[in-house]
Amino acid sequence: MTEPETPRPLADATTVLTGTGNTTVAATVCDTPALAVRAELGPGSVLRDRFELTRRLGAGGMGVVFGAVDRLKREAGDPRHHVAIKLLNRELRGHSVAFTALQREASKAQALAHPNIATVYDFDQADGWTYLVMEMLLGRPLNEVLFEARDAGLGLKPALQIVKGIAEGLAYAHRRGVVHCDLKPANIFFTEDGIPKILDFGIARTLPSSSAAAQDDFDPGKLGAYTPSYATEDMMSGGDPDASDDLYALGIIAYELLSGRHPFNRENARRAREQGLVPARIRGLPPHQWRVLERCLAFDRKPRPRDASEFLKRFFRSAALRNLAIAAGVSVVLVAGGMGYVNYRQAGPDVAFQDLPAETRQRVRQLLDDGAGEWAFFEREGAEFAAWSSLELYAEAYALHPRNREAAAGLDRAADALLRLSSDDAGRQAQLADALARKSEYLRRYAPVAERLSGSGP
Incomplete structure (x- = not known):
């Protein structure tokens, strides 16, 4: 999987969206090369006599996403009865790796209940379809926000608020031994309430030292799913997961939010090192924060904060x-x-x-x-x-x-x-x-x- 040189909205999007005006409804869709989707389901269809599909939101390589009404919740008077349904393509129904990736996205996201991580409610099969039930999010993907702020950035205060939210979601995952492994703007949704939500844990991996590691023998490398301009050299080489790999991606996202530019001109880490690229200092960022950000952008793991909790302590101080x-x-x-x-x-x-x-x-x-x-x-x-x-x-x-x-x-x-x-x-x-x-x-x-x-x- 590669992404285009120009960071246009949704170009490398894991979240494929439609909407009206500045409001978009989000649900994650894996960003492997798109396959034809011959969806037999559509608006008006009902899954398991419970989820009524209302409109198609988007499609990606692994699935098609619909907005839906959870009839059971609606009958119970639950105001949160609008959900998103992610259906695994019929073409991939017998594809064990794709099935496992979708199941892992559900299981990991369900285990990571945090305000800055998108909620996955359920993973199920019905009428020959495999699907996820997820929360409906109103807002825009972060890569759209960045596209509008290209060459300028968002300004110090709003940029740092977003960075803090992403880091807090990551810290929660890291404390539970989970590394996202494909953090990028397209995998972060910015809600109408101003809350960044991390999406798509389909290729997330457990740390070798985590108690969950022995239970997780799935190899995400089979999907080839990482985004080069946000991936470390260790990730590109297929090394063991490390929380500091997520910090490299977070550093790039923070740099883009603050400056409107990718620190390495969207080159992958290996090429950036070979070319001797060095991020230009961001004007207006306090010295101690620049030093932490600079360390996040290091090509080697050792100088980076060891995880998102350490980043939060080092970067945000009273x-x-x-x-x-x-x-x-x-x-x-x-x-x-x-x-x-x-x-x-x-x-x-x-x-x-x-x-x-x-x-x-x-x-x-x-x-x-x-x-x-x-x-x-x-x-x-x-x-x-x-x-x-x-x-x-x-x-x-x-x-x-x-x-x-x-x-x-x-x-x-x-x-x-x-x-x-x-x-x-x-x-x-x-x-x-x-x-x-x-x-x-x-x-x-x-x-x-x-x-x-x-x-x-x-």
């Missing part, structure tokens, strides 16, 4: 928490100054902060504030990556303003924490000290680091 951290950082510097004022002045920078060029001053201040924010996140969550991020920010500030006291204090604090977190093995301590020393010349001279480099440390 402004109040950051401000508190900044105040705490300033207090540390002031206390240090009060304890040894003479030494403090002697260790100060050669050029006073206020004498730096305005642009450098602004950059140093931003780095110091961001470093304090990362440190506060580390203290609250105990996340080692935040201590490293804090250290890198302070190191950059120190490089721009040598002997800056606030940067030096931040470097000391972060280095101490990372050394405490490391194992007691002397070899590992020396490796860590070397990594710290390479981050900043200041740390190479910092006593706890220098001692471990020389082998005389604890």
